[in-house]
Amino acid sequence: MFLRNYWYVAAANTEVGRKPFGRMILGEPVVFFRTEDGTPVAFEDRCAHRHLPLSMGKLIGDHLQCHYHGLRFDKTGTCVRIPGQDQIPPTAKVKTYPVAERYHWIWIWMGDPALADPAKITDFHWLDDPNWGAKTSYLHVKSNWQLVVDNLLDLTHLAFVHETTIGNSALAEHAVVKVTRAPNNVVVTRWIIDQLAPPTFVKVGKFSGNVDRWQIIDYVPPAFLRLDVGATPTGTGAPEGRRAGGINMRNLNAITPETETTSHYFWGQAHDFDVKNKELTQRIFEQIQTAFYEDVEVFSAQQRNLDLNPNAPQIDINADTGVIQARRIVDRLRDEELAAGHMAAAE
Amino acid sequence: MEAPGIASPRCLSSRRTRPSRLGDVPIALYRLNDQIYAIDDVCTHEFALLSQGFVEAGAIECPLHQARFDIATGRCLAPPADRDLRTYEVRIESDQIYVRVGGPRG
Numbered sequence: 001m002f003l004r005n006y007w008y009v010a011a012a013n014t015e016v017g018r019k020p021f022g023r024m025i026l027g028e029p030v031v032f033f034r035t036e037d038g039t040p041v042a043f044e045d046r047c048a049h050r051h052l053p054l055s056m057g058k059l060i061g062d063h064l065q066c067h068y069h070g071l072r073f074d075k076t077g078t079c080v081r082i083p084g085q086d087q088i089p090p091t092a093k094v095k096t097y098p099v100a101e102r103y104h105w106i107w108i109w110m111g112d113p114a115l116a117d118p119a120k121i122t123d124f125h126w127l128d129d130p131n132w133g134a135k136t137s138y139l140h141v142k143s144n145w146q147l148v149v150d151n152l153l154d155l156t157h158l159a160f161v162h163e164t165t166i167g168n169s170a171l172a173e174h175a176v177v178k179v180t181r182a183p184n185n186v187v188v189t190r191w192i193i194d195q196l197a198p199p200t201f202v203k204v205g206k207f208s209g210n211v212d213r214w215q216i217i218d219y220v221p222p223a224f225l226r227l228d229v230g231a232t233p234t235g236t237g238a239p240e241g242r243r244a245g246g247i248n249m250r251n252l253n254a255i256t257p258e259t260e261t262t263s264h265y266f267w268g269q270a271h272d273f274d275v276k277n278k279e280l281t282q283r284i285f286e287q288i289q290t291a292f293y294e295d296v297e298v299f300s301a302q303q304r305n306l307d308l309n310p311n312a313p314q315i316d317i318n319a320d321t322g323v324i325q326a327r328r329i330v331d332r333l334r335d336e337e338l339a340a341g342h343m344a345a346a347e
Numbered sequence: 348m349e350a351p352g353i354a355s356p357r358c359l360s361s362r363r364t365r366p367s368r369l370g371d372v373p374i375a376l377y378r379l380n381d382q383i384y385a386i387d388d389v390c391t392h393e394f395a396l397l398s399q400g401f402v403e404a405g406a407i408e409c410p411l412h413q414a415r416f417d418i419a420t421g422r423c424l425a426p427p428a429d430r431d432l433r434t435y436e437v438r439i440e441s442d443q444i445y446v447r448v449g450g451p452r453g
Contacts (some may be wrong), residue, residue: 179410277351310404321410328413 002026003222005111009254009266022055025323031055037063042097103127115294126250126270133275135285136268145263152225153322162291170195172313173289177320188217200287203248212238223255348351352443366398385435392428
């Protein structure tokens with residue numbers, strides 16, 4: 001069961017244009033397009049007549065025309081033309097979804113449209129900020145969305161999965177970890193003091209000796225993880241807030257469920273040093289992308305085992321604190337949505 | 348017999364607990380309202396370290412499965428644990444915390 005009353009990232013802004021684009025979001029087929037003035041629109045990807053995905057159709061001006069019998073729908077989802085007849089039944093409508101465009105992403109509200117307030121869109125400003133160099137990308141993940149959230153809340157795995165890029169053994173053995181929580185937030189703060197820099201940091205930061213490294217993971221539900229990451233030469237005051245002479249980055253993650261067993265993983269990497277250097281942005285991006293490809297392999301392998309036996313037991317280790325606290329928040333929010341749904345149904 | 352001084356009381360706050368050891372036994376120091384307490388650090392449910400958990404309303408909540416213990420008395424307040432923690436006598440002298448080995452109090 002998904003959390004519905006949230007803005008989710010649906011697409012990169014460049015994916016949505018004058019050619020209708022279909023994607024499954026939270027188990028629902030959705031079609032996206034832009035009107036002639038550039039406004040993004042989202043409908044249920046199903047013609048009201050005989051269910052063909054409207055994403056197989058085409059735009060005639062601001063109307064989406066179904067590929068099968070030519071019914072046309074305007075941006076409110078109302079059918080405005082049925083070839084061969086003048087009357088249009090008032091029930092000839094498709095469901096629309098509130099959408100917004102921010103940080104080079106298209107966001108969609110999957111719950112009660114009356115509650116869709118763009119002010120609730122999670123802040124990813126680093127992706128669209130002249131003080132940062134940034135690049136975004138997309139991964140299709142063959143696992144439930146919560147496995148991706150878990151992965152980002154427990155970074156000890158870097159030492160084992162990402163040894164060639166952002167990981168080394170210091171991450172698992174020498175990190176000082178603190179987890180704090182609020183009703184709708186978990187923050188995992190990790191410091192690794194006076195240890196070797198991982199390969200990516202050596203390449204990007206040109207560190208020649210040990211570093212002080214931080215990883216501050218901020219989770220908000222349902223599935224947004226904004227990581228403040230970087231390192232400075234050791235002993236130069238990073239834990240006290242002095243980050244000069246080091247590298248300072250943000251690893252930004254927005255996961256949108258596709259189905260119960262597959263996910264859309266939108267992510268980006270930003271840096272605040274040498275921000276106009278696009279070659280640097282690309283180089284950093286490729287290092288992280290290499291790591292994320294390794295994670296995607298892990299997720300699909302976990303999911304295959306979970307599919308075989310969803311109730312297999314599991315143990316928890318000390319590193320799971322943040323992971324467990326985030327899942328508790330999701331469970332509580334799920335219970336609250338269910339309860340609200342039952343109350344609404346009863347009324 | 349007492350273990351050597353562990354730390355200054357100034358290192359502790361309501362938000363900053365300090366794990367330590369008495370010989371083989373993991374313990375943790377907590378500060379509540381200017382009193383320092385020392386209790387076992389291993390949750391009596393499974394093996395999580397309580398000092399990595401959450402201090403709220405005078406209790407420590409286990410980071411893994413949410414068992415809760417009263418910090419001052421070690422009493423188990425919430426499942427899935429059902430055994431109390433041992434508590435240890437604490438003395439402050441010359442700005443150092445000393446914890447008495449060889450006999451939990453209470």
